[in-house]
Amino acid sequence: MRLVALTEKQKRFCDEYLIDLNATQAAIRAGYSEKTARQTATENLSKPYIREYIDKRLAEKDAELIADQDEVLKYLTSVMRREKNExxxxxxxxxxxxxxxxxxxxxxxxxxxxxxxxxxxxxAKLSDANKAAELLGKAHGLYTEKIETDVDMELNIKIDYGDSNEN
Structure with a gap:
């Protein structure tokens, strides 16, 4: 979807809405009339380009809060090296x-x-460092077991179509 340019008031509404997710109060804080704030908020939230802007900002907030793979690996490495203190x-x-x-x-x-x-x-405890080393090893695939087996057997397949008249 193509992003439609928001007016300053709409952008302010969106930013205020992201604070507490209260659309009516966000409309009032953004400068809309208190009498029509509820209706204006509903209209704003029904507009796809405003919804898209809000969803994009919420996704950005989530991305900041959730650790990514690099952050987890860096943390585990620092624990393994006992650089972290309790x-x-x-x-x-x-x-x-x-x-x-x-x-x-x-x-x-x-x-x-x-x-x-x-x-x-x-x-950090030595047991924490050992656990971090184990998790890092698993993340890097150091502990995968490769099992090779030779199987020598005869395979017989009997297919019964159920159309025989054996009574």
């Missing part, structure tokens, strides 16, 4: 002791324990 949360305990006088004048010890979470970076 982030784990480690909780450490801190104790703070203070001495405070009570109402009788005696000094009492007051201990406050506090747990502090920290994010720590550690190298």
């Amino acid at each position: 982030h784990i949360v480690v909780t450490t305990s801190e104790e703070k002791t203070t001495y405070v006088p009570d109402e009788t004048g005696k000094v009492r010890r007051q201990t406050v324990k506090k747990e502090v979470p920290q994010i720590v970076e550690i190298p």
Whole structure:
């Protein structure tokens, strides 16, 4: 289909529609009258060239979100080489002791324990690297088994057409 040039308002409508997929609100935000926004939105969405523009933009968004083959292979390679680090949360305990006088004048010890979470970076596990290497090997066809067998047999085929009168 030949792409028809959209007007600025139609393009703005399409771009606004892609934000939340609410056609009426997109029409209002694009500058159409609030009174006729619903009808205008319906008309716009029924026009093939506007629908085509929206579908094209949605496909572009999907392409950005979904990893392609190269991205997957690069990621697996970086895991195999242990270039990727894992982030784990480690909780450490801190104790703070203070001495405070009570109402009788005696000094009492007051201990406050506090747990502090920290994010720590550690190298990827060896098992993850091994799994990545295995997946890369499969992707490159390194583990395909080739089995050759010699078969020596006699083949007899009997065809029964069912028209014999054996009763």
